[in-house]
Amino acid sequence: MCRSFIVQYWIPASLVASLFISGCSLFPEEVTEQSAVEAKPVAELKVPAGLTAAKKPAQYDIPPAPNAPVTEVELKSPMQVLALATNSRVEEEEKEARIWFERSEFTGELLPYLKKNVLDFGKEKQIEITQKDQEGLVFETGWVSRFEEEGFWLWKDMVEKEQSRFLIVLEPKPHRRTVGVRVQLLEHRFIENDTKLSAIAQKREEVYFLNRLVDKVATVELVQINLKKAQSRHITLTTGFDAQGDAAMITGQSLDASWAQLELLFEQNGFVVNDLDRTKYSFFLTYTKPETGFWDSLWSDEETIDVPLTEGDYQVVLTKAEVGTLISWRDSEGKVLSAEQVSALHQALVKIIKKGNIEL
Structure with missing residues (x-):
């Protein structure tokens, strides 16, 4: 009995002793703050004569603007001018809703070709287009409606939501082999409220209308390409x-x-x-x-x-x-x-x- 008691007493006693010895690892003291490491300046890179120094990363930093106004955030996907026709192109960093056309074998004289496409586009889409100058470089549209589908199943209907008016400007280069087509929003109105379009939304309306016009030119061009290809095909059978x-x-x-x-x-x-x-x-x-x-x-x-x-x-x-x-x-x-x-x-x-x- 005595030996058993001594053994039972010795186990907890030895455990307490081990905890006391290793207490520094189980209950660590608060870590004292380390002194800040002194930053050593880096010597400026010496550039040999005749060479240009590389740009420093700081040159690309965005400067702070604490008092800058909150800008508008566009939550929709970006709208881009689509160069659908083979003779069309969009210049880099273009700020306006504009596309450039080059004269090709399918266009003939480019300016009359584009004028005809603009007027034919209005007839097909039932959009009133009026020439506003003597040279035929500026055209103004009537109200262009945009509809959305509402309802369910057999009760679906297309409901008019908004209307816009645009200015179409043809901008020929002096040699007349290159002509730009620019679209500008003149007026916009919502049918159900008086909300005003934001600057980003205005640009989207202009680009959307311009893309529809370019698609018309591309469709006409494709018909001409297929016709010429059929005419040039020689049946040898x-x-x-x-x-x-x-x-x-x-x-x-x-x-x-x-x-x-x-x-x-x-x-x-x-x-x-x-x-x-x-x-x-x-x-x-x-x-x-x-x-x-x-x-x-x-x-x-x-x-x-x-x-x-x-x-x-x-x-x-x-x-x-x-x-x-x-x-x-x-x-x-x-x-x-x-x-x-x-x-x-x-x-x-x-x-x-x-x-x-x-x-x-």
Whole structure:
């Protein structure tokens, strides 16, 4: 009993002693303040003669402005002038809603071209545009409305929210090959309240209207580009005979180009490519006359091109010619079509080539 008591007493006693010895680590004293480290000045960098010293970081510091007024914060994404037309550009650090156009092969005389686009834009969007000077460089719009969709499901409606009037100014360079188009907000009003637009919101209205005008110019330009491309495309596909005296079609395109263009021709024209052999430049096709339903004939404006082939399987074999490629049309058994069949088929394929802008 006595030994047990001594052991039990010795354990807590030894624990107290150990805590007392290590007390400095368990209960640290308050850390005394350390003396400030003296900053040693750095010697100024000596720049050799003839060289320029690098800019110091302090030169980029923003100076304090304790009494500066609180400026407006724009919470919307920034509005940018979009140079959608190929001959348009926006100058860096431009402060106004302005874009520059350069004369190109599609514009002709640039200033009359832009004047016409401005007036046509007003007609399409039903916006009144009035010329305000004798030279035709300044135009003023009527009220341009902006609508928002309100309501739910079948009860949705477009409600007019605000109106704006703009000034459109054409700014030609002295040589007239470069013309700037600038838009300025003249007047704005909200339909439901008398709130005034902020300076940032005014700029957004100007840029938004200018982008719509530039989109009009880009659309007209794209039509002109496609028209000129179609006019310049020369269809070389004709009829002739191969070395064996069999009827064939001849194109000025290379063998590989003709192969790729025929793949485009077969699509959506009643031909299904069942198999092909690129090593022998051979297509194995099935032709089925496209079905034209009542609704297709009623709503579709596209002309249906009749291919003079009976439904069934065919082979098309390409071979290299002295100039271009020979295209041989054969039936399912490999027999070459007659000259009359090839001639009639050629006339239909030319129409398909023009319609699909295919180069053959």
